[in-house]
Amino acid sequence: MKKFQFFDQNIRQQRPELNFCTFNYIFAEYICYLKRKHGNDYNEMNSKMEQLGVSVGIRLYELVSLRERNKSETKLVEQLRFIQGIFWKHLFGRQAESIERLKDRPNDYLIRDENPLLLKYISEEGHISPAQFMCGILKGVLNASGFTCQVSYQFKTDERGVSYYPHTVFILSFEDARDL
Amino acid sequence: MQIRKSNKVVVNRIEKVNSELLTLTYGAIVSQIIKDSDTVIEANEQLEKMGYNIGQRIIDEYLSKAEIKQCRDKIDVAENIGKGAMQMFLGVTAEVEVLPETDKIFTFNLHFVENPLNDFVELPEHLQGLNYSNMIAGAIRGALSTIHWIATCRFLKDQLKNDDKTILQVEMIREKFKDDE
Numbered sequence: 001m002k003k004f005q006f007f008d009q010n011i012r013q014q015r016p017e018l019n020f021c022t023f024n025y026i027f028a029e030y031i032c033y034l035k036r037k038h039g040n041d042y043n044e045m046n047s048k049m050e051q052l053g054v055s056v057g058i059r060l061y062e063l064v065s066l067r068e069r070n071k072s073e074t075k076l077v078e079q080l081r082f083i084q085g086i087f088w089k090h091l092f093g094r095q096a097e098s099i100e101r102l103k104d105r106p107n108d109y110l111i112r113d114e115n116p117l118l119l120k121y122i123s124e125e126g127h128i129s130p131a132q133f134m135c136g137i138l139k140g141v142l143n144a145s146g147f148t149c150q151v152s153y154q155f156k157t158d159e160r161g162v163s164y165y166p167h168t169v170f171i172l173s174f175e176d177a178r179d180l
Numbered sequence: 181m182q183i184r185k186s187n188k189v190v191v192n193r194i195e196k197v198n199s200e201l202l203t204l205t206y207g208a209i210v211s212q213i214i215k216d217s218d219t220v221i222e223a224n225e226q227l228e229k230m231g232y233n234i235g236q237r238i239i240d241e242y243l244s245k246a247e248i249k250q251c252r253d254k255i256d257v258a259e260n261i262g263k264g265a266m267q268m269f270l271g272v273t274a275e276v277e278v279l280p281e282t283d284k285i286f287t288f289n290l291h292f293v294e295n296p297l298n299d300f301v302e303l304p305e306h307l308q309g310l311n312y313s314n315m316i317a318g319a320i321r322g323a324l325s326t327i328h329w330i331a332t333c334r335f336l337k338d339q340l341k342n343d344d345k346t347i348l349q350v351e352m353i354r355e356k357f358k359d360d361e
Contacts, residue, residue, distance in 0.1 A: 015271070015296055017196035021241055022269045023205065025234045026315070030209050033230055037216065052212060056204045059300075063200055091198050117197070 024121055027130060042127040053136015061141040064090050072145055079145055084111055092117040111170045119166035131168050138170055149174045203299045210312060220309040231318020239323035242268060258288040261320060270296055285353045292346040303340045311335050320350055328355040
């Protein structure tokens with residue numbers, strides 16, 4: 001009997017795209033699982049979701065680098081451009097809108113996505129969100145490429161409190177000034 | 181638009197996502213469940229339960245998106261699961277093998293040659309008892325329960341456990357309503 005080994009599969013051949021609702025159902029069920037397990041402890045749930053994202057991000061980084069481009073960057077800004085452009089496009093079908101930097105927070109970079117694919121069918125609840133999963137993916141990718149950072153997210157609201165959900169901003173905080 | 185000539189099912193307007201994102205996310209979810217559970221059996225049950233919840237809702241998605249007429253017989257149901265639903269949600273078709281009906285229990289096997297959830301996965305030594313794709317089994321059970329069929333699904337063979345193909349056996353029996361006497 002032929003032993004099935006995943007090493008025998010050709011990694012360069014990519015499986016065609018799958019139905020988005022499969023991903024959504026699985027992810028929504030995962031959020032229900034977290035709620036069953038942790039009750040009202042939103043911090044614990046968010047950290048679990050971020051861990052999920054980190055483990056996905058580390059592996060995704062290698063895969064996307066293999067498929068799209070074989071070079072890895074040493075400069076942070078180039079790496080962020082790679083994430084915003086090629087990586088985002090590979091995963092979600094569109095590039096992220098922009099990379100920004102605030103004057104009063106020199107250690108932070110912002111990646112803005114006006115319509116994140118993962119948030120399309122999830123309502124704005126406030127405590128727990130798949131955006132945390134996306135933060136985890138970003139953190140995993142950056143840690144795997146050698147830049148340590150913390151990632152958090154914010155939904156955009158303007159001065160009057162009007163919400164632009166699902167317009168999301170991912171805030172990347174780098175502790176090590178040498179990375180910048 | 182996808183047209184399957186064999187069963188004449190037309191699936192409209194599927195929104196797509198990168199398959200690797202799904203595969204890696206599923207793997208990360210399974211590994212978190214394993215860390216949270218004490219035994220492999222508990223992890224299997226948890227996966228099956230999650231699959232059951234998904235299945236109860238996913239059948240509405242399937243019935244609304246795929247334009248199919250009412251199933252003529254049980255073999256049609258099996259074909260819809262193995263070919264229609266699997267193609268729609270996982271992008272793969274499964275061979276349907278119908279076993280003889282015993283005692284009003286209808287049994288069929290689904291033979292999977294490839295499974296997108298299994299990409300890049302290898303089961304380590306201490307997790308050989310894990311049914312990695314148990315969510316699929318749970319989903320079938322959940323979907324059938326919404327249309328009043330009581331089903332049990334289990335894996336006879338699994339590619340992750342060194343078999344050449346994955347075989348999922350489904351046994352279904354019509355649910356008896358209380359006023360059926």
